[in-house]
Amino acid sequence: xxxxxxxxxxxxxxxxxxxxxxxxxxxxxxxxxxxxxxxxxxxxxxxxxxxxxxxxxxxxxxxxxxxxxxxxxxxxxxxxxxxxxxxxxxxxxxxxxxxxxxxxxxxxxxxxxxxxxxxxxxxxxxxxxxxxxxxxxxxxxxxxxxxxxxxxxxxxxxxxxxxxxxxxxxxxxxxxxxxxxxxxxxxxxxxxxxxxxxxxxxxxxxxxxxxxxxxxxxxxxxxxxxxxxxxxxxxxxxxxxxxxxxxxxxxxxxxxxxxxxxxxxxxxxxxxxxxxxxxxxxxxxxxxxxxxxxxxxxxxxxxxxxxxxxxxxxxxxxxxxxxxxxxxxxxxxxxxx
Numbered sequence: 001x002x003x004x005x006x007x008x009x010x011x012x013x014x015x016x017x018x019x020x021x022x023x024x025x026x027x028x029x030x031x032x033x034x035x036x037x038x039x040x041x042x043x044x045x046x047x048x049x050x051x052x053x054x055x056x057x058x059x060x061x062x063x064x065x066x067x068x069x070x071x072x073x074x075x076x077x078x079x080x081x082x083x084x085x086x087x088x089x090x091x092x093x094x095x096x097x098x099x100x101x102x103x104x105x106x107x108x109x110x111x112x113x114x115x116x117x118x119x120x121x122x123x124x125x126x127x128x129x130x131x132x133x134x135x136x137x138x139x140x141x142x143x144x145x146x147x148x149x150x151x152x153x154x155x156x157x158x159x160x161x162x163x164x165x166x167x168x169x170x171x172x173x174x175x176x177x178x179x180x181x182x183x184x185x186x187x188x189x190x191x192x193x194x195x196x197x198x199x200x201x202x203x204x205x206x207x208x209x210x211x212x213x214x215x216x217x218x219x220x221x222x223x224x225x226x227x228x229x230x231x232x233x234x235x236x237x238x239x240x241x242x243x244x245x246x247x248x249x250x251x252x253x254x255x256x257x258x259x260x261x262x263x264x265x266x267x268x269x270x271x272x273x274x275x276x277x278x279x280x281x282x283x284x285x286x287x288x289x290x291x292x293x294x295x296x297x298x299x300x301x302x303x304x305x306x307x308x309x310x311x312x313x314x315x316x317x318x319x320x321x322x323x324x325x326x327x328x329x330x331x332x333x334x335x336x337x
Contacts, residue, residue, distance in 0.1 A: 018189060018221050019053040019076065024085035026068070026075050030296060044295050045071040047245040049085075050322070051223075053189070056215065058222040060236030060253075062229060062268070066292060068245040069225045070114070073191040076223065077109055078102055089189070107137055110182035114194040116174035120166040126152075126177050127162035133184040151180040156210060172203035176210065183214070191223045196231060208235055229272045233257055241265045244303040245295060247322065251329035261325060261336040263308050302334065310335045 026046040031037040046068045053059045061069050074080040076087055078094050087094040089105055113119035120129055130148045134140045149159035155176040166174055175195060182190055196204040208231060214220060226232050232239060233253060240250040249262040260266045267286040274283065288307045293299050299306050305315040314334050322330040
């Protein structure tokens with residue numbers, strides 16, 4: 001393929017992107033004590049994150065707790081206000097969009113929250129929980145009860161259970177209710193904020209399989225946020241690895257899991273358990289020293305340098321940019337493997 005053809009193909013992929021996030025930053029103010037409660041600092045939750053999501057694709061976002069995964073997902077849907085940067089859905093800029101226009105966009109973009117015990121109103125029966133988006137967006141009169149019953153069947157629940165309350169369901173069933181609610185308005189994009197992390201391992205597979213079936217059936221695109229590497233590997237087409245508010249590596253599932261280049265990604269993968277007990281006992285692990293730095297005062301240069309065995313003077317002086325190592329596999333490291 002010629003250079004012109006490669007450039008044309010890259011341009012077509014970019015133009016076909018359903019979601020484009022560029023240089024997204026989210027900072028939360030830290031208030032001091034006293035009557036005036038002046039701002040004494042900021043939590044740098046998300047710093048310069050750029051992501052792309054194509055139609056009917058799943059982008060996995062992984063990293064340890066506190067790295068900014070969930071904040072990124074919520075900022076994409078404008079549930080958290082971005083400090084700076086750009087979020088475009090089908091070419092429309094969301095960060096400067098009016099509330100009425102955002103309401104229109106949110107018919108096509110939904111979210112499934114992490115905790116199925118906290119994300120459902122305990123005072124409402126399941127039918128009312130699923131019906132709420134239809135009523136808010138004035139679609140209830142157009143076959144609302146039938147739509148609720150269809151959604152319950154779609155996620156593997158019986159419409160006869162719609163009069164029950166959330167506490168009468170198991171964790172996996174509650175998460176299915178949350179998925180049904182997110183699908184009520186027939187969205188094209190779903191942000192899945194650790195949808196299986198609060199569930200038993202025996203239940204996780206059923207929910208993940210349901211999400212895959214729904215994606216194929218409805219043509220959905222997913223931003224799948226998780227810290228479980230095995231789940232992300234199973235469901236994702238591409239993966240973005242985050243550390244302390246930044247994306248440090250991104251690429252296809254094969255790139256990240258089989259050809260990891262960033263030291264942090266390598267450390268994450270080495271900590272994941274292996275199925276074979278003999279290999280599990282003999283394999284070499286990468287043990288990181290020290291604690292994750294505070295997002296209020298992140299390190300200069302590379303944020304991972306305080307725990308990295310490769311760190312040199314350059315790492316403290318210069319922020320490593322995401323540099324493509326070939327075939328769409330960018331890594332933010334001065335000394336990648």
